[in-house]
Amino acid sequence: MHHFRGITGRITFQLVAIVTITIMITAAIGYTKLYEVTETNASIRIDRAARAAVSIFTLKLPTEYEAIYDQAGDPLAVRLKGDTADSSLIFRDDYDLLLKSIGATNQGAANLFKLNMDTNAFDRFSTTFRKPDGTMPPPMSIQSGHPAYDNIINNRPHLGEVPVMGRMRLAYLTPVQFPNGQVAGALAVDVGWVDDLIAARDELRSTIIFYSILILLLVAAFGIIRMSKELLPLRSLAKFATDLAQGNTEQEVPFKSRKDEVGILAQSINHVAELQNKLAYLAYTDELTSLGNRSNYLGLLDRAIEESHTTDNGWILMHVDIDGFKQINDMHGQIFGDVILKKVSETIISVIGKNADVSRLASDEFTILIEENLSEKQTTALSHKLVDVFSKPIMINTIEIFLTISLGTTFLKYHAETADEAHRNTNLALRKAKDNGGDQFVYYASDMNDTLQGQMRLERYLQSAIADREIEIHFQPQINPMTNTLTGLEALARWNHATEGPISPTQFIPIAEASGLIVDLGTLVIDLACEQAAAWRKEGFDFKHIAVNVSPIQLWQGNFINVVKDMIEKHGILGSDICVEITEGIFVDHTEIRVTNILNALRELGVMLSLDDFGMGYSSLGYLNRLPFDQLKIDRSFVSGIDKDHRKQHVLQGVISLGKGLHLNVVVEGTETLEEVDTVRDIGCDSIQGFYYAKPTTAKQIPHIVEKIEGSALAFSPNDLRKVLKK
Ligand code: C2E
Ligand code: CA
Ligand code: CA
Numbered sequence: 216m217h218h219f220r221g222i223t224g225r226i227t228f229q230l231v232a233i234v235t236i237t238i239m240i241t242a243a244i245g246y247t248k249l250y251e252v253t254e255t256n257a258s259i260r261i262d263r264a265a266r267a268a269v270s271i272f273t274l275k276l277p278t279e280y281e282a283i284y285d286q287a288g289d290p291l292a293v294r295l296k297g298d299t300a301d302s303s304l305i306f307r308d309d310y311d312l313l314l315k316s317i318g319a320t321n322q323g324a325a326n327l328f329k330l331n332m333d334t335n336a337f338d339r340f341s342t343t344f345r346k347p348d349g350t351m352p353p354p355m356s357i358q359s360g361h362p363a364y365d366n367i368i369n370n371r372p373h374l375g376e377v378p379v380m381g382r383m384r385l386a387y388l389t390p391v392q393f394p395n396g397q398v399a400g401a402l403a404v405d406v407g408w409v410d411d412l413i414a415a416r417d418e419l420r421s422t423i424i425f426y427s428i429l430i431l432l433l434v435a436a437f438g439i440i441r442m443s444k445e446l447l448p449l450r451s452l453a454k455f456a457t458d459l460a461q462g463n464t465e466q467e468v469p470f471k472s473r474k475d476e477v478g479i480l481a482q483s484i485n486h487v488a489e490l491q492n493k494l495a496y497l498a499y500t501d502e503l504t505s506l507g508n509r510s511n512y513l514g515l516l517d518r519a520i521e522e523s524h525t526t527d528n529g530w531i532l533m534h535v536d537i538d539g540f541k542q543i544n545d546m547h548g549q550i551f552g553d554v555i556l557k558k559v560s561e562t563i564i565s566v567i568g569k570n571a572d573v574s575r576l577a578s579d580e581f582t583i584l585i586e587e588n589l590s591e592k593q594t595t596a597l598s599h600k601l602v603d604v605f606s607k608p609i610m611i612n613t614i615e616i617f618l619t620i621s622l623g624t625t626f627l628k629y630h631a632e633t634a635d636e637a638h639r640n641t642n643l644a645l646r647k648a649k650d651n652g653g654d655q656f657v658y659y660a661s662d663m664n665d666t667l668q669g670q671m672r673l674e675r676y677l678q679s680a681i682a683d684r685e686i687e688i689h690f691q692p693q694i695n696p697m698t699n700t701l702t703g704l705e706a707l708a709r710w711n712h713a714t715e716g717p718i719s720p721t722q723f724i725p726i727a728e729a730s731g732l733i734v735d736l737g738t739l740v741i742d743l744a745c746e747q748a749a750a751w752r753k754e755g756f757d758f759k760h761i762a763v764n765v766s767p768i769q770l771w772q773g774n775f776i777n778v779v780k781d782m783i784e785k786h787g788i789l790g791s792d793i794c795v796e797i798t799e800g801i802f803v804d805h806t807e808i809r810v811t812n813i814l815n816a817l818r819e820l821g822v823m824l825s826l827d828d829f830g831m832g833y834s835s836l837g838y839l840n841r842l843p844f845d846q847l848k849i850d851r852s853f854v855s856g857i858d859k860d861h862r863k864q865h866v867l868q869g870v871i872s873l874g875k876g877l878h879l880n881v882v883v884e885g886t887e888t889l890e891e892v893d894t895v896r897d898i899g900c901d902s903i904q905g906f907y908y909a910k911p912t913t914a915k916q917i918p919h920i921v922e923k924i925e926g927s928a929l930a931f932s933p934n935d936l937r938k939v940l941k942k
Contacts, residue, residue, distance in 0.1 A: 221446075222442065222446060223438070223439055223442040223443050223446060226438060226442055227434075227435055227438030227439050227442060230434050230435070230438045231431055231434055231435050231438070234430060234431055234434045235427070235431060238423075238427045238430065238431075239427075242423045242427065245419075245423075246416075246419065246420060246423065249416055249419060250416060253412045253413060253415075253416050256412060257385050257406070257412060257413070258374070258385075260385075260406050261374060261385050261386070261387045261404075261405070261406050262289065262374075262387070263321075264321040264323060264387060264404045264405075264406050265289070265290050265372070265374075265387035265389060265404055266288070266289070266290055267317065267320050267321055268290075268317045268320075268321065268325060268387075268389070268402060268404040269282045269284075269290035269293055269389055269402070270282065271313065271316060271317050271320060272293055272313060272317065272402060273293060275309075275313050275316075276309070276313070278296065279295060279296055280293050280294065280295060280296065281293075281294050281296055282294075283392075289372070290372065290389050291372060291389070291390075292370070292372070292389060292390045292391070292392045292396075293389055293390075293391050293392070293402055294391075294392040294393075294394065294396065295391070295392065295393055295394050295399065296394060297394040304327070304329040304340065304391070304399060304400050305329070305340055306340050306341055307341070310327055310340075310341040311341055311342075311345075314326070314327065314341055314342065314343050315343055317343075317404060318343040318404075321404055321406055322406065323404060323405045323406040324342070324343045324344060324379065324384075324404070324405050325342070325343050325402070325403065325404045325405075326339050326341065326342045326343070326344070326402075326403045327339065327340055327341040327342070327391070327400065327401075327402055327403075328340070328356075328357060328391075328400045328401040328402075328403065329391075329399065329400040330368075330398055330399055330400050330401075331356075334356075334358075335358075335359070335368070336356040336357065336358040336359075337356060337357040337358075337364075337367065337400060337401050338354065338355075338356045339354065339355045339356065344380065352380075357388075357401070361377065361378075362375055362376065362377050362378075363375065363377050363386070363388045363401075363403075366388070367388055367390050367398065367401045368398065369398075370390050370392065370396075370397070370398040371390065372387065372388060372389050372390060373386075373387070373388040374386075374387050374388075377403075377405075379405055384405040384406075385405060385406060385413075386403055386404065386405035387403070387404050387405075388401045388402070388403040389401065389402045389403075448469070448470050448473075448477045448481075449477065449480070451469055451470075452468075452469065452470065452477070452480055452481055452484060455468060455469065455484060456484055456487075459484070459487065459488055459491060462495075468481050468482075468484050468485040468488055469481065471485055498510055499511035499514070501574065501575040503553055503556060503557065503575070504556060504557055504560035504575050505560075506560050506564075506573045506574050506575045506581070507572060507573065507574035507575075508574060508575065508576070509574065509576045509577070511572070511574050512572075512574035512576060512582050512584070513634065515572055515574075515584050516532070516584065516634040516637060516638065517634050519532065519584055519586070519627055519634075519637070520627055520631060520632075520633060520634050520637055523627040523628045523631075524628070524632075527588065528586060528588060529588050529626060529627065529628035529629075530584060530585065530586055530627045530628075531583075531584070531585040531587075531589055531594055531624060531625070531626055531627065532582065532583070532584055532585075532624070532625045532627055532631075532637050532638075532641045533582065533583040533584075533585070533598070533601075533622055533623065533624045533625075533641065533656075534580065534581070534582055534622070534623045534624075534641045534642055534644070534645040535563065535580075535581040535582070535583065535601070535620055535621070535622050535645075536579055536580055536581070536620065536621050536645055536649065537555075537559060537579040537618055537619075537620050538618065538619045538620060538621055538649070538653035538654060539618075539653070540552070540555075540578065540579040540618075541803070541804075543555060543616070543618065547614075551611065554611050555609065555611065555616060555618070556575070556578075556579060558609050558611065559579070559581070559605075559609075559618075559620070560573065560575065560581065562604055562605070562609075563581060563583065563601065565604075566597075566600050566601050566604050567583055567585070567597070567601070570585065570586065570587055571583050571584060571585040571586070572584045572586075582641075585597075591626075591658075594624060594626075595656075598622055598624060598656035599656070601620070601622060601656070602619070602620060602622060602654060602655060602656055605618055605619055605620050605654075606619075619653055619654035620653075620654070621645055621648035621649045621653045621654065621655060621656070621657075622645065622648060622655070622656035622657070623641045623642060623643065623644030623645030623646070623647065623648055623656070623657055623658075623659065624641065624644060624656060624657070624658050624659065625637055625640045625641040625644060625658070625659040626658075626659075630659050630661070639667070640659040640663070640664065641659060643659060643663040643664065643667055644657045644658060644659040644660075644663065645657070646663075647663055670726055673715075673718070673722070673723065673726055674726050674730050674732070676712060676715070677710070677723055677726060677727060677730075677732055677736075678730075678732060680710055680712070681732060681735045681736050681739055682735075684739060685710065685711075685712075686708055686709070686710050686736060686739055686740070686743075687708075687709045687710075687711075687743070687913075688706040688707060688708055688709060688740055688743045688744060688747070688914075689706075689707050689709050689911035689912055689913055689914075690704040690705065690706055690707070690747075690758075690761070690911060690912065690913075690914060690917050691704065691705045691707060691904055691909060691910065691911040691912075692704055692904070692908060692909050692917070692920065692921055692924065693705065693759075693762075693882055693902040693903070693904040694902060694903055694904075694908045694909075694924060695901065695902055695903075696892060696895065696896035696900070696902075696903050697896065699924055699925060699927065700925050701757075701758070701759055701921045701924070701925060702759055702882075702901065702902040703758070703759045703760045703761070703762055703794060703902065704758050704759070704760070704761050704762065704917065705761075705762040705764075705796070705904060705911075706740060706743070706744045706747075706761050706762065706763050706764075707720060707764070707911045708720050708723075708724070708736065708740055708764075709911075710723055724766070727766075728766055728768055731768070733766045733768050733769050734768065734769050734772055737763075737765060737766060737769040738769075738778055738782075740763055740764070741763055741765075741778065741779060741782050741793075742782055742785075744761045744763050744793065745761075745782045745783060745785070745786040745788055745792075745793065746786055747761065747914050748761050748786065748788045748792045748793070749786040749787055749788050750914075751914075751918075752788060752792070754918075756917075756918045756921075758792075758917070760791065760792055760793060760794045760823055761792065761793060761794065762793075762794040762795070762796050762823075762825060763793065763794070763795060763796065764796045764827065765795050765796065765797055766798075766800070767797070767798070767800040767801045767803070770797065770801055770813060771801075771805070771813075775813070776813070776816045776817065776820070779793070779795075779817065779820060779822065780820055783820065789821060790820040790821020790822045791821045791822070791823065793822050793823070794822065794823035794824070794825050794845075794846065795817055795822055795823070795824055795825065796825045796826075796827040796848065797824070797825070797826060797827060798826075798827045798828050798831075799826070799828070799829075799831070802838065807838060807841070807842075810838075810842065811841070811842060811843070814842055814843050814844075815843060818843050823845045823846065824843060824844045824845050824846070825844065825845065825846035825847070825848055825882070826839070826844045826846065826847050826848065827848045828848065828850045828884075829847050829848055829849050829850060829870070829874075830849060830850045830852070830853055830870060831850045831852070839873075839877055839879075840877060844879060845879065845880055846879060846880040846881070846882060847874040847877075847879045847880070847881050847882070848882045848883075848884055848904075849867070849870055849871070849874075849881065849882065849883045849884060849900075850884060850885070851884050851885025851905075853866060853867050853870065853883070854867065854883055854884070854885055854886055854891055854895060854905075855885060855887070855891070856891075857891055857894050857895065858888070858890035858891055858893070858894045859890075864894065864898065867883075867895070867898055868898050871883075871898060871899065871900055880901045880902070881900045881901050881902075882900065882901060882902045882903070882904055883895050883900045883902070883903050883904070883905075884904050884905065885904075885905050885906075886903050886904075886905030886906075886907050886908075887905055887906045887907055888907060889907060891905070891907065892905070892907050892908075908924060909924070
C-alpha cells in the first residue's frame, strides 16, 4: 500500500486529475455539440412531422377539414368545415387509417383527442398505438397538469416533450377546431426518430462515462506501476543510506553506474560511504603508530569477552607499558619519545605477529588482544619473548636507547566477565609487574583484585567523609632550634573512620589523588586551616603561619587560585597567614613558565610558598634559583640518624647552605631525637619540624604545647626540655 503514499501516489493523483479534466473538457464540448444538433434536428423534424400530419389530414378529408397555417407555414390548427363537418369527433375507421399513414410518413405515432366539455380534458379516441391484436390501448386523456394542456385548451399548438406510453417524447399537438374556431380536440404527432436521436445521445453519455473511468483506471494503474518501478532504486538507495548510518559500510553502493538522477544520487551516497570509511579508519586508528586506538580496543574487547564466554575461543588480553617512559620523554623531548613509541609498536608487532590486534590507548600504554586459544605455557613463552626482545637497545639516530617493558596478562575465559573487568584486571597485573620493578610479565590473579577492592572501598568512604566534612586537620609546630620559638604550623589531614578507625594520610592521600577526590579534599583542608587561623587570630594566639599541603593535581585545577583567594576572604585572614607546601611533583609534565605563573599568582595573594620534601625527587637545582619559593623543607631522609652519620651531616650542610645561598628559609623535617635536633641545630637551619618537639595534634592543644616549648626556652636546654615535655 505504500505506493499510494509518497511520490507515486502524488504524481498518479495528479495524472488522474489532469486526464479527468481533459476528458471532461472534450466530452463536454462533444456532448454539447451533439446536444445542440439533436435539439435542432428534433425541432426541425417535429415541425415537418406536424406539417405533414396536418397536410395529410386535410387532404384526405378535404370536405370535413381545412388547415390553418401561420405566416411561416407552421400549422396553427385543423378546422372542421361548417356544413359538411361531422363534429362528433368519435372513433371512425378512416381516422384510424389516416393516423396510420401519418405515423408511417413521420416514422412516429399519431393520436386524435376530443375535448370533453364536461371534464375539460382531451380524451383520445383514435391512435396509432393499437395492440398487436388490433384492439385499442387503455383510454388516455390530456388533462390539466399535462405539459401540452395549457397550450391546447387555449387553442394554441404545442411543441415540446410530453409523456407518451410511459416515456417522454417530443410531440407536436395541433388544436382541432369547430367551424367557429373554438377548440374541439387535438391532433398529436411525435417522432420516433427523434427519440432514437436522444437515446443515442444518452448512450453516448454513458459510453463517455464508461470509457472515461476505464482510461482513468488505466492511467492510475500505469502511473502506479511505472512510478513504483522507477522509484524502486530510490527505495533501495534509501535503505542503503540507513544501513550506512548504522555503520554497515561493507556493501557496495548500488546503481552507481546509472546515468540518470538515480545514478547521481547513488554517486553522492557513495561519497558519503567513502567518507564514513575514512572516518571509521581515523576513529579506530592511532595516528602516531597506525595501531588501533582506544575505540578499536574497546570495541574488540567487547567481542573478545563475548566470544570467550560463548564459544571455544578463549581470548588473551595483555597490557604493555614502557618502564620509565616519562623520564625518557623528559630527557629527550617529546618528538624523540614519539619515535620510540613507533619503534616499540613495530617491535611488539614483530613479536606478536598478525594474529593479534595491537592498540595504543595513550602515551606508552599498549594493549594486545590475541584471539588464539593459547595454553598458559605458550602464553608464557610469548610473554618472555616480548619482554626479552627489548633487552637489545633500540637505535634511534645513532643513539642507543635501553628500555624495558612491563606486561600484564589475563585469560579472558577465566578471569573476566565483562570488558570492564578484563581491562581492570589486566591493568592490575601490569601495575604489579611495575611494582615488582618492571622488565617482566605478570599474570592476573584474583588476590590483586582484593587490594583494589579495598582501595575502592576506601575511595567510597573517603568520598562521603569529604562530603560530610569528617576530615579534620591536626597541626605540627615548626620551632626555631636556637630560640625554641614557634615559626609556623603545618596542617595535616586526619581521618578517623567510624568503623575502620584512623586512616593515615599516606594511605588516603594517594587514593584521593588517583580518584580526583584530592581536589575537594584539598579545598576542605584549606577551608579548615583558614577557619582555624581566623579563630586563633581572634584568640590572640600568634601561630605565625599555617602551612597547607597542596597536591599537584589540585594546583593544576583551573580555579585553584580563586579557591585560595575565596577562602582567605571568607575567613577574613591575610594571605601571609597561609603557606602553601608544594612537592616537586608540580614540575612533572609542566613547563617552567606555567609553574612560574601559578606560583606568582599565589604570591600575589600574599601566600608564602614552600618546597616540600626537598631532596626526594629528581628535580634539577636550576629552577630553585628561578622560582619564587620562600621556603625549603628538607626531607626526613636527610636527618634520620644524622647524629651518627658524618656523610649525612655533610650532605645536610651542603643542602642547607644551598638553601641559604638562595635566600630561602630552611625547615628540617622529621627530627625525632635530641641528638638529631642538636646536630641539625649545630649545622644551622631556620626551623625544625619533628616529633622531638611535638607530634601533630589538635588545634585546641597547640597553644598549650607551644607555650610549653617557648616557656622552657630560656630555662632549659633542649635536653631538659624533653624532660619537661614528658611530664
Ligand atoms: P608531609 O607533607 O611531608 O608531612 C609531614 C609528615 O611527616 C606528616 O605525616 C608528619 O606527621 C610526619 N612527621 C613529622 N615529624 C616527624 C618525625 O619526627 N618523624 C616521623 N617519622 N614523621 C614525622 P603525615 O601526617 O602522616 O602525612 C603524611 C603525608 O601526607 C604528608 O607528608 C603529606 O604529603 C600528606 N598530607 C597530609 N595532609 C595532607 C593534605 O592536607 N593535603 C595533601 N595534599 N597532602 C597531605
Ligand atoms: Ca608537608
Ligand atoms: Ca615533607
